[in-house]
Amino acid sequence: MLSSKAKYALRASVFLSERHRDQAWILASDIAESEEIPKKFLEAILVELRDHGIIDSRRGRYGGCRLAHPPSRISVGDIIRIIDGPLALTPCSSRTQYGACADCVDPVICALRPVLQEARDAVAGVLDGCTLAQLARSRRSKSSTTRRAVA
Amino acid sequence: MLSSKAKYALRASVFLSERHRDQAWILASDIAESEEIPKKFLEAILVELRDHGIIDSRRGRYGGCRLAHPPSRISVGDIIRIIDGPLALTPCSSRTQYGACADCVDPVICALRPVLQEARDAVAGVLDGCTLAQLARSRRSKSSTTRRAVA
DNA sequence: TTAATCCCTATCAGATGAATAGGGTTTAAG
DNA sequence: CTTAAACCCTATTCATCTGATAGGGATTAA
Numbered sequence: 001m002l003s004s005k006a007k008y009a010l011r012a013s014v015f016l017s018e019r020h021r022d023q024a025w026i027l028a029s030d031i032a033e034s035e036e037i038p039k040k041f042l043e044a045i046l047v048e049l050r051d052h053g054i055i056d057s058r059r060g061r062y063g064g065c066r067l068a069h070p071p072s073r074i075s076v077g078d079i080i081r082i083i084d085g086p087l088a089l090t091p092c093s094s095r096t097q098y099g100a101c102a103d104c105v106d107p108v109i110c111a112l113r114p115v116l117q118e119a120r121d122a123v124a125g126v127l128d129g130c131t132l133a134q135l136a137r138s139r140r141s142k143s144s145t146t147r148r149a150v151a
Numbered sequence: 152m153l154s155s156k157a158k159y160a161l162r163a164s165v166f167l168s169e170r171h172r173d174q175a176w177i178l179a180s181d182i183a184e185s186e187e188i189p190k191k192f193l194e195a196i197l198v199e200l201r202d203h204g205i206i207d208s209r210r211g212r213y214g215g216c217r218l219a220h221p222p223s224r225i226s227v228g229d230i231i232r233i234i235d236g237p238l239a240l241t242p243c244s245s246r247t248q249y250g251a252c253a254d255c256v257d258p259v260i261c262a263l264r265p266v267l268q269e270a271r272d273a274v275a276g277v278l279d280g281c282t283l284a285q286l287a288r289s290r291r292s293k294s295s296t297t298r299r300a301v302a
Numbered sequence: 303t304t305a306a307t308c309c310c311t312a313t314c315a316g317a318t319g320a321a322t323a324g325g326g327t328t329t330a331a332g
Numbered sequence: 333c334t335t336a337a338a339c340c341c342t343a344t345t346c347a348t349c350t351g352a353t354a355g356g357g358a359t360t361a362a
Contacts, residue, residue, distance in 0.1 A: 001240060004351065040353060057308065061304085061305060063359080101158075142261065154320090198339090211327085213331080
């Protein structure tokens with residue numbers, strides 16, 4: 001399951017995507033308010049995203065943050081991996097962060113590994129194939145649909 | 152990530168698969184010893200598997216447990232779902248245990264949902280496509296390979 | 303100089319994960 | 333009918349993770 005933190009990170013990232021056009025610095029407090037994310041908690045998330053090169057930030061007055069790359073170059077998988085760790089079901093079936101599990105010597109788990117790798121490739125294929133740009137576009141179309149439905 | 156509990160459950164299930172031929176009652180303590188699983192912890196796991204119809208059990212002297220179905224009819228996905236919960240990344244993208252997430256009203260998360268559903272279908276496809284029988288077979292071939300390599 | 307902003311460290315309550323303890327209940331063999 | 337042996341139930345422990353809050357330090361552009 002996704003953590004709240006990862007969902008917040010995705011929401012914040014999409015928010016930044018929508019405002020990425022003019023390269024302006026966006027306030028963390030604006031994101032927090034618009035997306036209803038606890039401000040201090042969001043700050044910690046933004047730091048992680050910055051440390052992993054997803055966003056750039058500028059301190060001091062008139063500072064803020066913005067995506068470090070075009071929204072079409074950042075995937076859902078990227079964000080989730082940074083916040084929640086590898087997509088794989090075990091360390092030993094991860095490709096981006098491979099590591100032996102403590103109990104990986106066991107033959108049954110090893111018998112399991114090919115399946116788990118297949119599973120991880122399947123999820124990764126989907127989540128890495130979906131970019132922030134696509135999410136932002138989909139959000140835009142949904143909100144307009146809603147508006148039309150309400151009208 | 153898979154919990155230890157789920158790995159234990161898978162190991163125990165494969166162990167039962169290997170001995171399913173003669174329909175005998177297998178002792179929990181035998182599974183615990185062979186698979187190096189803490190006995191009391193394993194007992195709790197077996198109860199869960201029993202409650203979900205994966206295994207049958209008989210109490211009292213000469214009791215034990217065994218698979219309630221042929222190993223070819225029980226999938227890795229079945230076991231994982233019972234022990235660790237839905238394969239989906241959010242309640243709202245689950246098919247077997249659908250439920251709205253607390254924050255599912257948010258449009259970005261909703262924009263995310265189709266992707267998450269795709270991801271869940273992808274993992275489910277893999278994990279439900281792998282049965283205990285296949286795992287047991289793969290374990291058998293591996294251990295013989297090992298023996299050959301050692302010899 | 304200063305107001306505004308990101309950033310760092312510490313802390314906290316609650317949930318979850320992994321395991322242990324101890325006995326209760328049931329069963330089949332003798 | 334007794335009894336040894338097994339599953340089964342409740343409670344408890346300990347460590348870690350999650351989600352969040354607090355307070356201020358460092359930095360920047362006007």
